[in-house]
Amino acid sequence: MKNLINLQPYNSFGFNVIAKHFVAINDLRELDQLLQTPEFKQEKHLILSGGNNILFTSDFFDGLVIYMNNKGIETVYEDGNEVVVRAQAGEDWPAFVRKMVEKGLHGVENLAHIPGKVGAAPVQNIGAYGMELKDSFMQCQAMEISTGKLRIFTNEACQFGYRESVFKHQLKGKYIIISVDFILSKKAELKLDYGNIKAYLAEHQMERPTLQQLHDAICAIRDAKLPDVKQIGNAGSFFKNPVVSLEQFNDLQKRYPDIPHYPDTEGKVKIPAGWLIEQAGWKGWHNEHVGVYEKQALVLIHSGGGKGEDIVCLSKQIQQSVEERFGIQIVPEVHFV
Ligand code: EPU
Numbered sequence: 663m664k665n666l667i668n669l670q671p672y673n674s675f676g677f678n679v680i681a682k683h684f685v686a687i688n689d690l691r692e693l694d695q696l697l698q699t700p701e702f703k704q705e706k707h708l709i710l711s712g713g714n715n716i717l718f719t720s721d722f723f724d725g726l727v728i729y730m731n732n733k734g735i736e737t738v739y740e741d742g743n744e745v746v747v748r749a750q751a752g753e754d755w756p757a758f759v760r761k762m763v764e765k766g767l768h769g770v771e772n773l774a775h776i777p778g779k780v781g782a783a784p785v786q787n788i789g790a791y792g793m794e795l796k797d798s799f800m801q802c803q804a805m806e807i808s809t810g811k812l813r814i815f816t817n818e819a820c821q822f823g824y825r826e827s828v829f830k831h832q833l834k835g836k837y838i839i840i841s842v843d844f845i846l847s848k849k850a851e852l853k854l855d856y857g858n859i860k861a862y863l864a865e866h867q868m869e870r871p872t873l874q875q876l877h878d879a880i881c882a883i884r885d886a887k888l889p890d891v892k893q894i895g896n897a898g899s900f901f902k903n904p905v906v907s908l909e910q911f912n913d914l915q916k917r918y919p920d921i922p923h924y925p926d927t928e929g930k931v932k933i934p935a936g937w938l939i940e941q942a943g944w945k946g947w948h949n950e951h952v953g954v955y956e957k958q959a960l961v962l963i964h965s966g967g968g969k970g971e972d973i974v975c976l977s978k979q980i981q982q983s984v985e986e987r988f989g990i991q992i993v994p995e996v997h998f999v
Contacts, residue, residue: 663726675896675970676891677964682726683725687732688733712782719971743849747844751781755773755778755783762844762846769846781841785830805838805840807838889961902993911931951972952973
Protein backbone atom coordinates (compact mmCIF):
# COMPACT_ATOMS: atom_id res chain seq x y z
CA MET A 663 0.00 0.00 0.00
CA LYS A 664 1.21 3.48 -0.85
CA ASN A 665 0.21 6.80 0.63
CA LEU A 666 -0.42 10.13 -1.09
CA ILE A 667 -0.26 8.94 -4.68
CA ASN A 668 -1.08 11.21 -7.62
CA LEU A 669 -3.87 9.58 -9.65
CA GLN A 670 -3.05 11.54 -12.80
CA PRO A 671 -1.98 8.40 -14.72
CA TYR A 672 -5.07 6.55 -13.44
CA ASN A 673 -7.81 8.85 -14.74
CA SER A 674 -8.24 9.42 -18.47
CA PHE A 675 -9.18 13.08 -17.95
CA GLY A 676 -5.63 13.40 -16.61
CA PHE A 677 -6.49 15.48 -13.54
CA ASN A 678 -4.00 15.79 -10.71
CA VAL A 679 -5.77 14.17 -7.78
CA ILE A 680 -4.02 12.94 -4.66
CA ALA A 681 -5.28 9.72 -3.07
CA LYS A 682 -4.73 9.24 0.66
CA HIS A 683 -4.02 5.51 0.15
CA PHE A 684 -3.53 3.46 -3.01
CA VAL A 685 -3.11 -0.27 -3.56
CA ALA A 686 -2.72 -2.27 -6.77
CA ILE A 687 -4.23 -5.76 -6.63
CA ASN A 688 -2.64 -8.48 -8.77
CA ASP A 689 -4.50 -11.57 -7.54
CA LEU A 690 -7.17 -12.87 -5.18
CA ARG A 691 -4.63 -13.55 -2.43
CA GLU A 692 -3.63 -9.88 -2.38
CA LEU A 693 -7.26 -8.87 -2.24
CA ASP A 694 -7.86 -11.22 0.73
CA GLN A 695 -4.86 -9.70 2.53
CA LEU A 696 -6.12 -6.19 1.83
CA LEU A 697 -9.40 -6.97 3.56
CA GLN A 698 -7.50 -7.43 6.84
CA THR A 699 -5.70 -4.07 6.78
CA PRO A 700 -6.76 -1.15 9.02
CA GLU A 701 -6.85 1.15 5.99
CA PHE A 702 -9.37 -1.12 4.34
CA LYS A 703 -11.46 -1.40 7.49
CA GLN A 704 -11.45 2.31 8.34
CA GLU A 705 -11.34 4.27 5.10
CA LYS A 706 -13.86 4.76 2.32
CA HIS A 707 -13.01 2.86 -0.87
CA LEU A 708 -12.89 3.53 -4.55
CA ILE A 709 -12.51 0.57 -6.90
CA LEU A 710 -10.53 1.84 -9.84
CA SER A 711 -10.30 0.02 -13.14
CA GLY A 712 -9.01 1.84 -16.23
CA GLY A 713 -10.23 5.22 -14.90
CA ASN A 714 -11.76 5.92 -18.32
CA ASN A 715 -15.23 6.79 -17.17
CA ILE A 716 -14.54 8.66 -13.99
CA LEU A 717 -14.46 12.33 -13.02
CA PHE A 718 -12.69 13.34 -9.84
CA THR A 719 -14.52 16.46 -8.74
CA SER A 720 -11.91 17.52 -6.17
CA ASP A 721 -8.11 17.44 -5.84
CA PHE A 722 -7.98 14.98 -2.95
CA PHE A 723 -9.51 11.55 -2.53
CA ASP A 724 -9.84 11.03 1.19
CA GLY A 725 -9.79 7.25 1.26
CA LEU A 726 -8.36 4.06 -0.22
CA VAL A 727 -8.12 3.54 -3.97
CA ILE A 728 -8.09 -0.15 -4.97
CA TYR A 729 -6.62 -0.51 -8.43
CA MET A 730 -7.52 -3.82 -10.07
CA ASN A 731 -4.55 -5.17 -11.98
CA ASN A 732 -5.17 -8.94 -12.07
CA LYS A 733 -4.35 -10.52 -15.45
CA GLY A 734 -5.19 -13.64 -17.41
CA ILE A 735 -7.36 -14.83 -20.30
CA GLU A 736 -8.33 -18.51 -20.57
CA THR A 737 -10.81 -20.73 -22.36
CA VAL A 738 -13.04 -22.48 -19.85
CA TYR A 739 -15.40 -24.29 -22.23
CA GLU A 740 -15.49 -25.06 -25.93
CA ASP A 741 -17.76 -26.98 -28.27
CA GLY A 742 -18.33 -27.01 -32.03
CA ASN A 743 -19.76 -23.54 -32.15
CA GLU A 744 -19.30 -21.79 -28.81
CA VAL A 745 -16.43 -20.87 -26.55
CA VAL A 746 -16.55 -19.51 -23.01
CA VAL A 747 -13.59 -17.25 -22.30
CA ARG A 748 -12.70 -15.99 -18.83
CA ALA A 749 -10.85 -12.68 -18.62
CA GLN A 750 -9.52 -11.24 -15.36
CA ALA A 751 -10.71 -7.75 -14.42
CA GLY A 752 -7.34 -6.05 -14.89
CA GLU A 753 -6.98 -7.07 -18.55
CA ASP A 754 -6.99 -4.21 -21.03
CA TRP A 755 -10.37 -4.21 -22.85
CA PRO A 756 -9.24 -3.30 -26.39
CA ALA A 757 -6.38 -5.84 -26.21
CA PHE A 758 -8.88 -8.52 -25.09
CA VAL A 759 -11.15 -7.72 -28.05
CA ARG A 760 -8.18 -7.87 -30.44
CA LYS A 761 -7.24 -11.31 -29.11
CA MET A 762 -10.75 -12.68 -29.51
CA VAL A 763 -10.95 -11.37 -33.08
CA GLU A 764 -7.55 -12.92 -33.90
CA LYS A 765 -8.89 -16.26 -32.63
CA GLY A 766 -11.91 -15.85 -34.93
CA LEU A 767 -14.36 -15.52 -32.02
CA HIS A 768 -17.46 -13.39 -32.52
CA GLY A 769 -19.35 -11.38 -29.91
CA VAL A 770 -17.23 -8.41 -28.88
CA GLU A 771 -15.85 -7.13 -32.21
CA ASN A 772 -18.05 -4.00 -32.38
CA LEU A 773 -16.74 -3.04 -28.94
CA ALA A 774 -13.21 -2.73 -30.37
CA HIS A 775 -10.97 0.11 -29.28
CA ILE A 776 -13.07 1.23 -26.28
CA PRO A 777 -10.49 2.31 -23.72
CA GLY A 778 -10.74 0.64 -20.32
CA LYS A 779 -10.40 -2.66 -18.54
CA VAL A 780 -12.43 -5.85 -18.54
CA GLY A 781 -13.65 -5.42 -14.94
CA ALA A 782 -15.29 -2.07 -15.62
CA ALA A 783 -17.03 -3.16 -18.82
CA PRO A 784 -20.08 -4.75 -17.10
CA VAL A 785 -20.52 -1.88 -14.64
CA GLN A 786 -21.82 0.43 -17.32
CA ASN A 787 -22.61 -2.23 -19.93
CA ILE A 788 -20.33 -0.65 -22.52
CA GLY A 789 -21.80 -0.38 -25.98
CA ALA A 790 -21.02 0.79 -29.48
CA TYR A 791 -22.11 0.26 -33.10
CA GLY A 792 -25.19 -1.79 -32.33
CA MET A 793 -23.58 -4.12 -29.77
CA GLU A 794 -23.49 -4.10 -25.99
CA LEU A 795 -21.40 -6.02 -23.51
CA LYS A 796 -24.53 -7.79 -22.24
CA ASP A 797 -24.89 -9.55 -25.63
CA SER A 798 -21.84 -11.76 -24.94
CA PHE A 799 -21.66 -11.55 -21.14
CA MET A 800 -22.27 -14.92 -19.49
CA GLN A 801 -21.40 -14.24 -15.85
CA CYS A 802 -18.87 -12.51 -13.64
CA GLN A 803 -17.18 -13.35 -10.39
CA ALA A 804 -17.19 -10.61 -7.76
CA MET A 805 -16.17 -10.19 -4.14
CA GLU A 806 -18.49 -8.66 -1.59
CA ILE A 807 -16.49 -5.91 0.08
CA SER A 808 -18.11 -6.18 3.50
CA THR A 809 -17.65 -9.95 3.89
CA GLY A 810 -14.92 -11.00 1.43
CA LYS A 811 -17.30 -13.62 0.02
CA LEU A 812 -17.15 -14.51 -3.66
CA ARG A 813 -20.34 -14.49 -5.69
CA ILE A 814 -21.26 -15.29 -9.29
CA PHE A 815 -23.53 -12.81 -11.08
CA THR A 816 -25.40 -14.20 -14.07
CA ASN A 817 -26.36 -11.97 -16.98
CA GLU A 818 -29.85 -11.61 -15.50
CA ALA A 819 -28.56 -10.78 -12.01
CA CYS A 820 -26.56 -7.87 -13.45
CA GLN A 821 -29.81 -6.14 -14.59
CA PHE A 822 -28.17 -4.65 -17.63
CA GLY A 823 -29.67 -1.63 -19.38
CA TYR A 824 -28.38 1.16 -21.62
CA ARG A 825 -25.08 2.06 -19.87
CA GLU A 826 -26.57 0.59 -16.70
CA SER A 827 -26.19 -2.39 -14.39
CA VAL A 828 -26.91 -3.38 -10.80
CA PHE A 829 -23.32 -2.34 -9.98
CA LYS A 830 -24.23 1.31 -10.63
CA HIS A 831 -27.38 1.16 -8.50
CA GLN A 832 -28.40 -1.22 -5.67
CA LEU A 833 -24.92 -2.73 -5.42
CA LYS A 834 -22.91 0.44 -6.02
CA GLY A 835 -19.60 0.24 -4.13
CA LYS A 836 -20.51 -3.13 -2.62
CA TYR A 837 -18.71 -5.59 -4.92
CA ILE A 838 -15.34 -5.83 -6.65
CA ILE A 839 -15.51 -7.55 -10.03
CA ILE A 840 -12.70 -10.11 -10.26
CA SER A 841 -13.27 -11.77 -13.64
CA VAL A 842 -15.79 -11.92 -16.47
CA ASP A 843 -16.88 -14.94 -18.54
CA PHE A 844 -17.90 -14.26 -22.14
CA ILE A 845 -19.82 -16.60 -24.38
CA LEU A 846 -18.45 -16.19 -27.89
CA SER A 847 -19.25 -17.89 -31.20
CA LYS A 848 -16.99 -19.46 -33.78
CA LYS A 849 -19.51 -18.50 -36.46
CA ALA A 850 -21.96 -15.63 -36.41
CA GLU A 851 -23.36 -12.88 -38.59
CA LEU A 852 -21.49 -9.62 -38.33
CA LYS A 853 -23.47 -6.59 -37.16
CA LEU A 854 -22.97 -4.08 -39.93
CA ASP A 855 -26.20 -2.08 -39.73
CA TYR A 856 -25.05 0.90 -37.71
CA GLY A 857 -24.92 3.97 -39.99
CA ASN A 858 -21.26 4.79 -39.57
CA ILE A 859 -20.12 1.23 -40.23
CA LYS A 860 -22.20 0.86 -43.39
CA ALA A 861 -20.88 4.12 -44.79
CA TYR A 862 -17.24 3.32 -43.95
CA LEU A 863 -17.39 -0.16 -45.46
CA ALA A 864 -19.07 1.08 -48.65
CA GLU A 865 -16.46 3.80 -49.02
CA HIS A 866 -13.69 1.20 -48.70
CA GLN A 867 -15.39 -1.36 -50.99
CA MET A 868 -15.73 -3.84 -48.14
CA GLU A 869 -19.45 -4.57 -48.10
CA ARG A 870 -18.74 -8.14 -46.91
CA PRO A 871 -15.88 -7.72 -44.45
CA THR A 872 -14.16 -10.46 -42.47
CA LEU A 873 -14.28 -10.34 -38.67
CA GLN A 874 -10.80 -8.82 -38.64
CA GLN A 875 -11.69 -6.22 -41.28
CA LEU A 876 -14.77 -5.18 -39.30
CA HIS A 877 -12.66 -4.84 -36.14
CA ASP A 878 -10.11 -2.70 -37.97
CA ALA A 879 -12.84 -0.56 -39.57
CA ILE A 880 -14.33 0.18 -36.15
CA CYS A 881 -10.91 1.16 -34.81
CA ALA A 882 -10.49 3.55 -37.75
CA ILE A 883 -13.97 5.07 -37.27
CA ARG A 884 -13.31 5.63 -33.57
CA ASP A 885 -9.86 7.11 -34.22
CA ALA A 886 -11.39 9.59 -36.65
CA LYS A 887 -14.11 10.77 -34.24
CA LEU A 888 -12.85 10.36 -30.70
CA PRO A 889 -9.78 11.90 -29.10
CA ASP A 890 -6.90 9.63 -28.05
CA VAL A 891 -6.73 9.64 -24.24
CA LYS A 892 -2.93 9.57 -24.47
CA GLN A 893 -3.02 12.99 -26.08
CA ILE A 894 -6.19 14.75 -24.89
CA GLY A 895 -7.81 14.10 -21.52
CA ASN A 896 -11.38 12.81 -21.90
CA ALA A 897 -13.77 10.11 -20.74
CA GLY A 898 -15.47 9.16 -24.02
CA SER A 899 -19.14 10.08 -24.18
CA PHE A 900 -19.78 12.36 -21.23
CA PHE A 901 -23.60 12.18 -21.35
CA LYS A 902 -26.02 9.40 -22.13
CA ASN A 903 -28.24 9.75 -25.16
CA PRO A 904 -31.63 10.85 -23.80
CA VAL A 905 -34.82 8.91 -24.42
CA VAL A 906 -37.99 10.95 -25.04
CA SER A 907 -41.65 10.14 -25.61
CA LEU A 908 -42.91 9.77 -29.18
CA GLU A 909 -45.06 12.85 -28.59
CA GLN A 910 -42.11 15.00 -27.58
CA PHE A 911 -40.09 13.63 -30.49
CA ASN A 912 -42.83 14.49 -33.00
CA ASP A 913 -42.86 18.07 -31.73
CA LEU A 914 -39.09 18.30 -32.04
CA GLN A 915 -39.13 16.81 -35.54
CA LYS A 916 -41.53 19.54 -36.67
CA ARG A 917 -39.02 22.14 -35.53
CA TYR A 918 -35.93 20.20 -36.64
CA PRO A 919 -36.81 17.94 -39.59
CA ASP A 920 -33.26 16.50 -39.75
CA ILE A 921 -33.05 15.49 -36.09
CA PRO A 922 -31.21 12.12 -35.90
CA HIS A 923 -32.95 9.48 -33.79
CA TYR A 924 -33.13 5.77 -33.02
CA PRO A 925 -36.13 3.71 -31.96
CA ASP A 926 -36.04 2.74 -28.29
CA THR A 927 -38.58 0.78 -26.26
CA GLU A 928 -42.18 1.07 -27.42
CA GLY A 929 -43.41 4.66 -27.70
CA LYS A 930 -39.94 6.05 -26.97
CA VAL A 931 -37.22 7.54 -29.13
CA LYS A 932 -33.52 7.96 -28.40
CA ILE A 933 -31.87 11.19 -29.54
CA PRO A 934 -28.09 11.60 -29.82
CA ALA A 935 -26.94 13.98 -27.09
CA GLY A 936 -24.01 14.93 -29.35
CA TRP A 937 -26.45 16.43 -31.86
CA LEU A 938 -28.35 18.35 -29.14
CA ILE A 939 -25.09 19.77 -27.75
CA GLU A 940 -23.88 20.73 -31.20
CA GLN A 941 -27.20 22.46 -32.00
CA ALA A 942 -26.93 24.34 -28.71
CA GLY A 943 -23.68 25.79 -30.05
CA TRP A 944 -21.13 24.00 -27.89
CA LYS A 945 -19.20 21.90 -30.40
CA GLY A 946 -15.56 23.02 -30.44
CA TRP A 947 -16.07 25.48 -27.56
CA HIS A 948 -13.12 25.67 -25.17
CA ASN A 949 -11.42 27.83 -22.59
CA GLU A 950 -7.86 27.59 -21.37
CA HIS A 951 -8.26 24.18 -19.74
CA VAL A 952 -11.42 22.38 -20.82
CA GLY A 953 -13.76 22.20 -23.77
CA VAL A 954 -16.08 20.28 -26.08
CA TYR A 955 -14.34 18.09 -28.66
CA GLU A 956 -14.51 19.60 -32.14
CA LYS A 957 -15.31 16.30 -33.92
CA GLN A 958 -17.84 14.86 -31.42
CA ALA A 959 -19.76 17.17 -29.12
CA LEU A 960 -20.58 14.36 -26.69
CA VAL A 961 -16.97 14.29 -25.55
CA LEU A 962 -15.73 16.83 -23.01
CA ILE A 963 -11.97 17.35 -23.02
CA HIS A 964 -9.26 18.51 -20.67
CA SER A 965 -6.34 20.05 -22.52
CA GLY A 966 -4.16 20.44 -19.43
CA GLY A 967 -3.79 22.51 -16.28
CA GLY A 968 -7.47 22.20 -15.31
CA LYS A 969 -9.40 20.66 -12.46
CA GLY A 970 -12.31 18.28 -12.24
CA GLU A 971 -14.54 21.13 -11.13
CA ASP A 972 -13.93 22.88 -14.49
CA ILE A 973 -15.56 19.91 -16.20
CA VAL A 974 -18.38 19.86 -13.63
CA CYS A 975 -19.05 23.52 -14.34
CA LEU A 976 -18.94 23.07 -18.12
CA SER A 977 -21.22 20.04 -17.98
CA LYS A 978 -23.80 22.00 -15.96
CA GLN A 979 -23.78 24.85 -18.47
CA ILE A 980 -24.26 22.40 -21.33
CA GLN A 981 -27.12 20.64 -19.52
CA GLN A 982 -28.80 23.96 -18.90
CA SER A 983 -28.59 25.19 -22.46
CA VAL A 984 -29.81 21.86 -23.90
CA GLU A 985 -32.73 21.97 -21.47
CA GLU A 986 -33.58 25.59 -22.36
CA ARG A 987 -33.45 24.96 -26.08
CA PHE A 988 -35.03 21.51 -26.36
CA GLY A 989 -36.75 20.87 -23.03
CA ILE A 990 -34.62 17.72 -22.67
CA GLN A 991 -32.54 16.82 -19.64
CA ILE A 992 -29.28 15.10 -20.48
CA VAL A 993 -27.53 13.18 -17.72
CA PRO A 994 -23.86 12.23 -17.42
CA GLU A 995 -22.80 8.65 -18.08
CA VAL A 996 -19.45 9.44 -16.48
CA HIS A 997 -19.12 8.49 -12.82
CA PHE A 998 -18.55 11.51 -10.53
CA VAL A 999 -16.33 10.88 -7.48
N1 EPU B 1 -23.92 13.93 -33.86
C1 EPU B 1 -23.93 15.28 -34.15
N2 EPU B 1 -22.97 16.07 -33.59
C2 EPU B 1 -22.00 15.57 -32.79
C3 EPU B 1 -22.00 14.21 -32.48
C4 EPU B 1 -22.97 13.39 -33.03
O1 EPU B 1 -24.77 15.76 -34.89
O2 EPU B 1 -21.16 16.37 -32.35
C5 EPU B 1 -24.91 13.06 -34.50
C6 EPU B 1 -24.26 12.22 -35.59
O3 EPU B 1 -24.26 12.89 -36.82
C7 EPU B 1 -25.12 10.99 -35.64
C8 EPU B 1 -25.58 10.85 -34.21
O4 EPU B 1 -25.38 12.10 -33.58
O5 EPU B 1 -26.25 11.19 -36.45
C9 EPU B 1 -24.90 9.74 -33.46
O6 EPU B 1 -23.50 9.99 -33.36
P1 EPU B 1 -22.43 8.79 -33.15
O7 EPU B 1 -22.66 7.73 -34.14
O8 EPU B 1 -21.09 9.40 -33.05
O9 EPU B 1 -22.83 8.13 -31.77
P2 EPU B 1 -23.30 8.73 -30.38
O10 EPU B 1 -24.73 8.40 -30.20
O11 EPU B 1 -22.88 10.14 -30.26
C10 EPU B 1 -22.87 6.50 -29.08
C11 EPU B 1 -22.18 6.07 -27.83
C12 EPU B 1 -20.67 5.96 -28.05
C13 EPU B 1 -20.46 4.95 -29.17
C14 EPU B 1 -21.19 5.44 -30.43
C15 EPU B 1 -21.09 4.46 -31.56
C16 EPU B 1 -23.52 6.88 -25.99
C17 EPU B 1 -23.64 7.86 -24.88
N3 EPU B 1 -22.45 7.00 -26.76
O12 EPU B 1 -22.45 7.83 -29.38
O13 EPU B 1 -20.09 5.46 -26.87
O14 EPU B 1 -19.08 4.78 -29.44
O15 EPU B 1 -22.59 5.61 -30.12
O16 EPU B 1 -21.91 3.37 -31.33
O17 EPU B 1 -24.38 6.02 -26.14
C18 EPU B 1 -18.98 6.04 -24.84
O18 EPU B 1 -19.93 5.56 -24.25
O19 EPU B 1 -17.99 6.53 -24.22
C19 EPU B 1 -18.99 6.09 -26.29
C20 EPU B 1 -18.04 6.70 -27.00
